[in-house]
Amino acid sequence: MDVVTVCPPWVLGPLLQPTVNATSMRFVTYLKGENTEEKTRNMVDVRDVAAALVLTYETPQASGRRYICSAHAMRVSETVGLVHSLRPDLKLLQYPRKFVQVEDEKRVSSRRLQALGWKCRTVEETLRDTVDSYKAAGIMN
Structure with missing residues (x-):
């Protein structure tokens, strides 16, 4: 049996399903200021995870290995601030200004x-x- 494992961290990006998953809800709680846990989060786009799965499936050298599939590591406050700067038109969000420090996730590498x-x-x-998809799905209200 030939096994290849692709391990993604916090997966964001456009919704691929009609329901809201746990990751999506966590992200929305950060944006709405309902969750103010400050920590570094490793994240990756769901489309990049799909590309990694196809790549490892189609590449014989990938055989028998585990692959970390993480694109970015950012503090929650930086992520929320970046969303605010990218989409200032989303006035419905109450961007938190103060965060409570909790234990950071370990930074991982996708080398x-x-x-x-x-x-x-x-x-x-x-x-x-991600935000555009959530808005279209009506979960940003």
């Missing part, structure tokens, strides 16, 4: 996956598309 040729979207594209 092995990048060595296979994996590339990821910019954090700006991921966050913009």
Whole structure:
């Protein structure tokens, strides 16, 4: 049996399903100021996870390995601030100004996956598309 494992952290990006998953709800709680836990979060776009899965499936050298699939590591306050600067028109959000420090996630590396040729979207594209998708789905209200 040939097994390859792709391990993503916090997956953001456009919704692919009609329901809201736990990651989406957590992100919305940050944006609405309902959750003010400050920590570094590793994140990746769902489209980049799909590309990593296809890449590892189609690349014989990937055989028998585990791959971390993480694109960005950012503090929650930085992420919320970036969303605010990218989408200042979203007045319905009450961007938190104060955060409570909790334990950071360990920063991880996707070097092995990048060595296979994996590339990821910019954090700006991921966050913009995430918010646009959530708004279209009506979960930002």
